[in-house]
Amino acid sequence: MLHVIVSRGQSNNPKKRALEDQLIEQLDAMAGVRVVITPNLYDLPMQSEGMDALRELEGDLVVLSWSYPRAAHWTLDRCGIRGAEGAVQLIEAVDEDDEDDWEADLAEDTPKERVADQRTPAERNIFCIHLAVSEDAAAFVDEVQRIVKESSAHLLQWLQGEATSEQLDRYLDDRNEPAPLTIAATGGRRWYPVIDFSRCTNCMECIDFCLFGVYGVDGAETILVEQPDNCRKGCPACSRVCPENAILFPQHKSPAIAGSPGATGGLKIDLSELFYGGGGDAVQVAAQERDEQLRLAGREAVGMTIGIPRRQDPDQERPKDDLDSLIDELDELDV
Template sequence: MIQSLSSPTFTIVVSKGQSRAPDKRSLEATVAEAAATRAGVDVLVVPHLYDLAPKGETIQRLRAIEGDIILLTWIFPRAAHWVFDRAGIRGQFGEVSLKEVLDEDEEEEPTDPEAMDENPLTETVLEDHPRPDRRIFTLDLRLATDPQTYLDEIDRICGLEATPSTASAVKQAEPGGLFQIEEPTNRRWYPVIDFSRCTNCMECIDFCLFGVYGVDDVETILVEQPDSCRKGCPACSRVCPANAIIFPQHKAPGIAGSAAVDGGGLKIDLSLLFGAPDKDEDPIATAARERDEQLLLAGRNAVGIDDQLAKRQADIQAGPADELDQLLDELDALDL
């Protein structure tokens, strides 16, 4: 057991990676030890976030944290935020300056409120069930190898100015504590729902035939049986109209929670980004094929693109077109 955390201004959580590579472990340790010297800061080092048991000591300790959190992890920040949320550690997205570099054409544009009102698919679960005001700042440990990069961002978030006088004051102030939880974990594979995008359309629960999804007392979608998910299968993420289903350990950035994924209402063809084996294959066909592979491995019959799936996807595609759809239609009309 470890001693109770104090009531710091910030709690820094360092989620260790699955890899035992010395350079990665060194980065984690260096950042954690240096961050613990900051005044008013507690540092908690935990096993890999995605692999934690829902009723384990680590999750219970994380749920007990009050106030803002700075999370350092080896998965995409969007994925980490919603892994936290699933575990009952909830809050608002904290703005960070250290983030994934996107191409200019991948940068998210501000959402048009009028367009959202016109498109029923853009009413999200998060709008109906807002999260607490406390902030969760997430830093991706894959973005830099220099520990100082993360320490500078931690100082910025905590409001410390990177000047000699401030550095001296921090050294003289009472430091926080460095705590570590050693909890055995096994590698897991399950979907994580981004409720800032999820519209509760139930496409995932209709598509998945392994009992992974369910609904809560107010009929909101949830991942009810995460360990029933077939390892390596991301099929449900491909059929989600809102790109709201994340598999943090998937090799394709779009499925793993990259920010370079459209957050708008309708599904767009992201075959390459989503890791489809054949770029000419429709994402829904890919999803159906992946589902069939897992059904056969489980000793069940393949179902392919059944009538219900085809009808649901047709209904979705028949919905209001967004700006991207309109742009693609205009380009097609030019016959370039």
């Protein structure tokens, strides 16, 4: 049986609600599928009955949500619901020229070790589908049917290898398909960063920059979002200083920050172009956003004096500081 999560959006837009309801009804009638209805996954606390229920789901997952697929995948990942990114065919159109440029940029980049590279490979797939791709419920139903067929072999392999005889009987007998599982909302809307560990290099620039105690490290000294609710609502500043575009805010109005697939191109992308269409410098904007939040919290602004990455575009010169001047003077000495 394939679990299909329908993550309702934060909006009460009647068209969006109607699409969600149509999907729930049609998917519930599909053989081999169990529907799981949740509030916005991003709003569910990591330690909650809802997340506990999701962590108990076995086998491949399909996630239908209003978040970009990358954001949905890593939102689940931070809560311990992990899997390989399943191949989805129902996706947003990507300009072929942009895709060629993106692949060329990646080919030129020096390979870097990502946090995800250090993990044990996942034994299941998670297929994340963006509900904004189509207004037609049938398009999503067709894609889920395709995934059901594709994942059947993977599911049977798991059942035959690890499952008990009781689990095998339950999964293979369609007559025992349970009713949809509904997870209740817990609290209101939230705002916090989500880390894409397929891009994160554990450089720690985010923890240096954030002055609100949002980030921390685990026992292996790997970055994590330790206190998500310390994050200042509406502030995406840390995402602007991340050199790998690995920090997402799924509810941000900018597609690049929210996790759009078109915003994960080569690492030579000018961040000011990426986030502001050419206006302003991303690091300066991030510092201004941080100062604004510090003032709102009754604290003193720090400007560019704390947590600003010395890493800059290698083609871009920075003003020399006292250490640079001293080194230049030593180089000029005839010794």
